[in-house]
Amino acid sequence: MSAGAGDAGDGGGLGRYVARRFVNAVPLILGVIVVNFVLIALAPGDPITHLIGEFPAPADYVERVRADYGLDRPLPERLVRYVGNVLRGDLGFSFANRLPVLDLLLQRLGRTLMLMLTTVVLASAVGLTLGVLAARRPHSLGDRAATGFALAGYAIPEFWFGQVLILVFAVWLGWLPAGGFRSVRIDYTGWAAVVDYARHMALPVAALSFRYLAITTRLTRASLLEVMNTQYIVAARARGLSERALLWRHALRAAALPVVTVIGYNFAFIVAGSALVETVFGWPGIGRLMYDSIFTRDYPVLLGILLLVSVTVIIVNLLTDIAYALLDPRVRY
Amino acid sequence: MNSPSKRILLLLALLLAFGTVIAQETPTAGGTAIVVLGSDPEHLNPGISTSYPIGAVAANIYSGLVRQRADGVPEGDLAESWTVSDDNLVYTFTLRAATFHDGTPVTSADVVFSMNEVLAPNHGRFITAYNQIASIEAPDASTVVITLKQPYAPLVGLLTVFDAPVLPKHLYEGTDPLTNPANNEPVGSGPFEFSEWVRGERLEIVRNDDYFLESALLDRIIFRVVPQDVARSTALEVGEADLAWGFYLPPADLPRLEANPDLQVWRGITIPALYFVFINNTTPGLDDPLVRQALMHAVDRDQVVEQAQGGLGQAASGPFGAGFAYAYSESTDYRTLYPYDPDRARELLAEAGVSGLELRFVYDSARGAFAAAAEIMRDQLGQVGITLQLEPVERAVMVERVYNGDYDLSMQSFTSSGDPVIGYHRIYLTAAAGTPFVNATGYGNPDVDALLAEAASLADLDARAAVYDQALEILAAAVPTMVMFDELATEAAAASLRGMRTLLDQRDGLEFLWFAQ
Numbered sequence: 016m017s018a019g020a021g022d023a024g025d026g027g028g029l030g031r032y033v034a035r036r037f038v039n040a041v042p043l044i045l046g047v048i049v050v051n052f053v054l055i056a057l058a059p060g061d062p063i064t065h066l067i068g069e070f071p072a073p074a075d076y077v078e079r080v081r082a083d084y085g086l087d088r089p090l091p092e093r094l095v096r097y098v099g100n101v102l103r104g105d106l107g108f109s110f111a112n113r114l115p116v117l118d119l120l121l122q123r124l125g126r127t128l129m130l131m132l133t134t135v136v137l138a139s140a141v142g143l144t145l146g147v148l149a150a151r152r153p154h155s156l157g158d159r160a161a162t163g164f165a166l167a168g169y170a171i172p173e174f175w176f177g178q179v180l181i182l183v184f185a186v187w188l189g190w191l192p193a194g195g196f197r198s199v200r201i202d203y204t205g206w207a208a209v210v211d212y213a214r215h216m217a218l219p220v221a222a223l224s225f226r227y228l229a230i231t232t233r234l235t236r237a238s239l240l241e242v243m244n245t246q247y248i249v250a251a252r253a254r255g256l257s258e259r260a261l262l263w264r265h266a267l268r269a270a271a272l273p274v275v276t277v278i279g280y281n282f283a284f285i286v287a288g289s290a291l292v293e294t295v296f297g298w299p300g301i302g303r304l305m306y307d308s309i310f311t312r313d314y315p316v317l318l319g320i321l322l323l324v325s326v327t328v329i330i331v332n333l334l335t336d337i338a339y340a341l342l343d344p345r346v347r348y
Numbered sequence: 349m350n351s352p353s354k355r356i357l358l359l360l361a362l363l364l365a366f367g368t369v370i371a372q373e374t375p376t377a378g379g380t381a382i383v384v385l386g387s388d389p390e391h392l393n394p395g396i397s398t399s400y401p402i403g404a405v406a407a408n409i410y411s412g413l414v415r416q417r418a419d420g421v422p423e424g425d426l427a428e429s430w431t432v433s434d435d436n437l438v439y440t441f442t443l444r445a446a447t448f449h450d451g452t453p454v455t456s457a458d459v460v461f462s463m464n465e466v467l468a469p470n471h472g473r474f475i476t477a478y479n480q481i482a483s484i485e486a487p488d489a490s491t492v493v494i495t496l497k498q499p500y501a502p503l504v505g506l507l508t509v510f511d512a513p514v515l516p517k518h519l520y521e522g523t524d525p526l527t528n529p530a531n532n533e534p535v536g537s538g539p540f541e542f543s544e545w546v547r548g549e550r551l552e553i554v555r556n557d558d559y560f561l562e563s564a565l566l567d568r569i570i571f572r573v574v575p576q577d578v579a580r581s582t583a584l585e586v587g588e589a590d591l592a593w594g595f596y597l598p599p600a601d602l603p604r605l606e607a608n609p610d611l612q613v614w615r616g617i618t619i620p621a622l623y624f625v626f627i628n629n630t631t632p633g634l635d636d637p638l639v640r641q642a643l644m645h646a647v648d649r650d651q652v653v654e655q656a657q658g659g660l661g662q663a664a665s666g667p668f669g670a671g672f673a674y675a676y677s678e679s680t681d682y683r684t685l686y687p688y689d690p691d692r693a694r695e696l697l698a699e700a701g702v703s704g705l706e707l708r709f710v711y712d713s714a715r716g717a718f719a720a721a722a723e724i725m726r727d728q729l730g731q732v733g734i735t736l737q738l739e740p741v742e743r744a745v746m747v748e749r750v751y752n753g754d755y756d757l758s759m760q761s762f763t764s765s766g767d768p769v770i771g772y773h774r775i776y777l778t779a780a781a782g783t784p785f786v787n788a789t790g791y792g793n794p795d796v797d798a799l800l801a802e803a804a805s806l807a808d809l810d811a812r813a814a815v816y817d818q819a820l821e822i823l824a825a826a827v828p829t830m831v832m833f834d835e836l837a838t839e840a841a842a843a844s845l846r847g848m849r850t851l852l853d854q855r856d857g858l859e860f861l862w863f864a865q
Contacts, residue, residue, distance in 0.1 A: 059744065059745045059749075060743075060744025060745050060747070060748060061744065061747070061748060064744060064784055065744075074783065076469070076472075076475060079469070083526065108527075111390045112388075112390055112547070113390065113391045113526065113527060113531055113532070114532070119547070122547060122548075123547075123548065126548075181579070181582060185582065185586055186582055186585060186586060189586065192586075192588065193583055193586050193588060194574060194583065194588070195549065195572065195574075195588070196548075196549050197549075199382055199550055199570050199572050199588065200380065200382065200570075200588075294575050294576055295576055295579065296579075297572075297573060297575055299546070299547065299548025299573070303548060303575060304548070306575070307387060307388075307575070310714075310742075310744070312744050
């Protein structure tokens with residue numbers, strides 16, 4: 016981006032904005048690393064217990080293991096070394112799994128993305144549709160049903176809902192597998208393998224989507240109702256535009272802004288929510304790795320996951336802002 | 349059931365049932381069993397860890413010098429036989445002809461290397477035995493001689509695959525055993541070979557056709573990770589798993605699993621384990637033995653077993669439970685010494701001049717049975733005027749607090765590991781604060797320490813029993829710890845699975861599993 020690009024078109028302005036946001040993100044990520052590192056180090060509990068196993072071990076042996084893992088060094092020294100390593104792309108070595116953290120995260124990331132992306136797409140598409148349908152005829156039966164559904168989705172904890180889904184669809188009806196990532200007994204290939212993955216994904220995605228679907232539905236409905244009562248829509252209606260054109264061409268575009276914000280915001284929360292759902296369904300993703308790492312006090316893995324989540328949130332926020340610019344002609348960067 | 353036709357039908361059904369059982373009882377080879385684990389093994393090197401899932405998988409890939417039959421009697425594993433010198437100091441093991449899965453022969457050099465270089469510095473439990481060992485030598489390729497500093501009764505029981513696995517020297521020599529790649533792709537000499545591991549999902553082992561003992565019956569075993577306990581029961585019910593050990597099963601689910609005709613449920617004692625409540629002997633009030641005795645009288649241990657443990661236990665019969673006949677004495681049986689008797693508890697408290705005790709009850713919040721026991725005990729102790737403040741904390745926090753003395757009462761469970769010397773002595777031996785998984789009560793008695801040390805040196809069980817009797821007398825009066833109950837082990841499996849529990853540890857001996865047709 017050259018200095019003379021100030022008078023360039025919208026694309027140049029946006030490009031410079033994105034570059035500036037990336038530069039700003041660096042101190043933010045550093046701050047996240049430091050805060051997480053200190054918080055985790057200050058939490059009670061000692062990873063040594065897990066490393067050695069639940070049996071009394073001689074004190075000199077415990078001290079030697081502590082030194083082997085560098086846990087005997089003072090906190091500031093460990094922090095500086097950690098940050099240095101992260102900047103070089105080294106996320107450290109997992110105490111509990113005895114594997115490099117990056118390898119562990121990459122092994123699990125794909126599986127979590129499978130769940131998350133499906134959930135975000137499904138929740139957004141269905142949520143938008145339900146919201147629009149509800150807003151078209153406020154206080155109708157369909158609207159009440161959609162609102163009630165949204166309220167339930169918002170109120171029901173996803174891990175509980177997941178267990179109910181298992182009980183109904185796996186235990187009672189026997190239609191879908193109770194958990195896991197794919198069939199263990201048979202190794203499927205080709206199309207059968209795709210079907211097998213889809214069958215295993217159905218319940219966790221349903222459990223994870225419900226809440227976000229509900230939020231998106233509610234927000235779309237509320238936002239759309241508000242826009243439909245603004246003066247420009249009333250004016251457009253007075254000029255004789257069909258309700259369909261009003262809704263899809265004019266109102267929805269304006270109403271979409273808060274919805275886009277929430278979809279971006281959801282994305283970060285789905286990472287957190289997936290920890291519980293992945294545990295309920297035995298899904299081998301990042302969320303479950305985080306859950307296990309908390310119990311084993313596997314600091315390097317926890318830090319790695321938190322870093323990954325922070326970076327994801329920063330990127331998704333950026334994408335949300337770009338989507339704003341594309342949706343709303345008033346937004347200029 | 350009064351009409352003749354019904355009676356005939358019943359008879360036919362019975363005949364059919366027995367007929368099937370008889371027809372089923374010929375072991376058949378082949379097939380895959382899916383075994384449930386609650387979490388991934390951290391790695392697969394049993395030589396540097398005592399973790400439960402590592403043991404579960406690695407016990408079937410590696411071999412030890414000996415293995416323990418279901419009745420607790422040791423028999424040769426890699427060792428064909430062994431002799432013990434008259435002074436109980438020199439153990440001489442003769443090895444069988446065996447090979448590792450990569451074809452390299454197993455020799456005495458592998459045994460000596462594993463013990464000296466990998467186990468002694470890294471295995472929390474082998475260290476207890478190693479401290480008693482003067483030397484480990486290999487006079488020839490098939491002989492291992494272990495010389496003790498003083499007689500140590502539990503030695504042979506500690507030479508199993510769980511506590512002294514024989515690792516391949518050619519892969520571990522000159523490397524850091526903590527980060528060696530073979531930790532994740534193990535090469536052992538056991539009945540199964542490592543095949544594939546997708547972390548968080550599945551771990552597969554396949555039959556070793558060159559196994560030095562009788563080959564496994566199943567073609568392969570898949571360990572499947574199911575992190576949530578209720579989901580493990582579900583996996584069994586819907587046929588997504590064939591075997592789950594009690595360690596991983598919620599007791600509350602057992603009646604439901606038992607009622608399922610596709611499943612079989614077993615309860616019994618394998619390796620004795622004790623549930624108990626540490627009493628902080630340094631808390632004002634609790635430093636008086638009368639008050640500690642009052643605690644024993646005030647708690648209805650049968651009710652705790654029934655309601656908190658789903659009946660999977662028997663109220664404890666003394667400081668070392670009932671699992672070892674030689675470490676039990678009728679005269680110190682807690683069921684007769686300290687029956688549930690709130691009136692007696694109140695008398696003892698009055699005698700001690702203690703009233704209005706408020707105690708912090710610290711326990712691992714992940715243990716559902718502990719939470720239930722805590723509620724019951726709060727109610728029962730409340731009836732004798734002792735207020736319990738329940739403090740459920742995460743396991744890592746519990747360990748840090750309890751073993752640094754920051755508690756008043758704390759529920760715990762310890763396994764005996766097959767010998768009271770290994771698993772139970774630590775509950776009563778004087779211990780320094782800050783050491784996890786030992787005596788956290790602050791109680792210390794030089795006489796008890798001396799008696800327990802003597803018991804540990806006696807291989808003869810009658811002689812050991814006589815020494816234990818003296819220790820039991822002291823402990824039963826002092827009550828440094830509330831002993832709650834002996835644990836009953838459980839297991840749930842597909843109805844057609846056979847051959848479980850052929851060896852003492854449920855996780856061991858999966859080579860004996862087979863499916864009835």
